[in-house]
Amino acid sequence: MSGPARYVPRRRARCGAALTLVFAGVLVTGAAAGSWSAAGRHGVPPVPAAGEVLGAGTDDAGRHGGDRWGAVYSAEEYQGFQRALDGAYVGVGLSLRSRGDGRIEVADVQRGSPAGRSEIAAGDELLSVDGAGAAGRPVTEVVSRLRGDYAGTARAGTPVRLALRHGGRTLRLTLRRERLSAQSVVADRFRAGRTAGTKIKVGAFTRGTGVRVRQAVRETAPGEGVLLDLRGNSGGLVTEAVGTASAFLDGGLVATYDVHGRERVLRAAPGGDTGRPLVVLVDGGTMSAGELLAGALQDRGRAVLVGSRTFGKGSVQMPRDLPGGAVAEQTVGRYRTPSGRPVDGRGITPDLEVEGDAEPRARAVLGGLGGGS
Structure with missing residues (x-):
């Protein structure tokens, strides 16, 4: 069931990073740092590139007619969106999130990226980007500085200076941006005691994600069971x-949404694996299409x-x-889970709420569902 209404901050418009959900033939949502949330035109909207994901931006809805998520993008920004639809982006391979106290920390480091070849690790606090302090700024702005939009250096080969709190000391280093391929799906087999299965980490829903998960x-x-990490x-x-x-359902309702008051329906394809134990990991960084998926699997009793x-x-x-090519x-509307729960401003409350690292508990639950060998 949904929890109490929650204030959802809004990302800045025309700011070099997106956090949006769009419908025009497909629904899309985005959030990226040094990568970019992606979008295309004429019915192909923004998608989050996987790497450098962000959390919440600022709420300046009053400056945009009360539309918290409305925004304007330049033609150049939309070109970046097009590339990100295919999971390609220019960046350093960092995923970011905002702590409750306003500090910015590294959520993940992409393997093989400039950041991945450095000492940076998940959990490090990002102190500054090119000399500009990170704490207290919207994640969207920090993301934009990582990518180079503020300085007009959002190109492969350009340097970016970072300062981080790493293992109790300050780490200062300069990385050079690269054109990277986002790893939207990473699957690894695990064993914990008698529990065995596959952990499938889905960082973002770029093209081909569904096929790779299936x-x-x-x-x-x-x-063996599946631990789906969202x-x-x-x-x-x-x-x-x-x-x-569709990898876990045999057809049926995934979500409903409305466009200008007219209800539309999203349905899974038939033939998915409905018997395998399934546990889904979620947190405050699970957004939009990720929430749609989690809500569907929860409402349908599948996970x-x-x-x-x-x-x-x-x-x-x-x-x-x-x-001039701007967009x-x-x-225009909201989407709901199969049981009719609204997600916007509420989120999805997990069946088992866990503070801190929830993965050990998730594996234990998977074992209790029969996931083992």
Whole structure:
């Protein structure tokens, strides 16, 4: 069941990082740092590139007619969106999130990236980017500085100076941005006591995510369970979220949404694996299409959700072309889970709420469901 209404901050418009959900043939949601939330035009909206995901921005809805998620993007920004739809981006391979006290920390480091070849580790506090302090700033702004939009250096090969709190000391280093391929799906087999299975980490719903998840499920040994990790998932193409749901459902409702008051329906494809034990990990960084997927699996009784309440981004935006190639997004509706629960401003409350690292508890729950060998 949904928890109490929650204030959802809004990302800054025209700020070099996106945090949006769009509908126009496909629904998309985005959040990226040094990568970029992606979008295309003429019915292909923004998607979050996987790397450098962000948390919450500032709420300046009053400056945009009360539309918390509305925004305007330049033609150059939309070109970056196009690339990110395919999971490609220019950045250093950092995923970021905001702590409750305003500090910015590293949520994840992409393997093989400039950050991945450095000493930076998940949990490090990001102190500054090119000399600008990170604490107290919207994550969107920090993301934009990582990418280089503020300085006009959002190109492969350009340097970015970082200062971080790392293991009790201050780490200062300079990385050079690269064109990276986001790893939207990473599958690893695990064993913990008598519990064995496959952990499938989905960082964002870029093109092909649904197919990769279905393949990972098929490759899981008979009798073993799946731990679907949606923590920090900033969203993406909702068609891919529905494709991922189809890996675990045999058809049926995934979500409903409205556009200008007219209800539409999203349905899973038939033939998914409905018998394998499934536990889904969620947290406050699970957003939009990630929440849609988690809510569907919870409502349909297909999975046990473990972790903390999700972000609460369930609105639908529609893009509109502006002169000069710019694109504006305006909120036109909201989506709901199969049982009719609204997500926007509420989020999804997990079945088992866990403070801190929820993965050990999730594995224990999976074992209790029969996930083992």
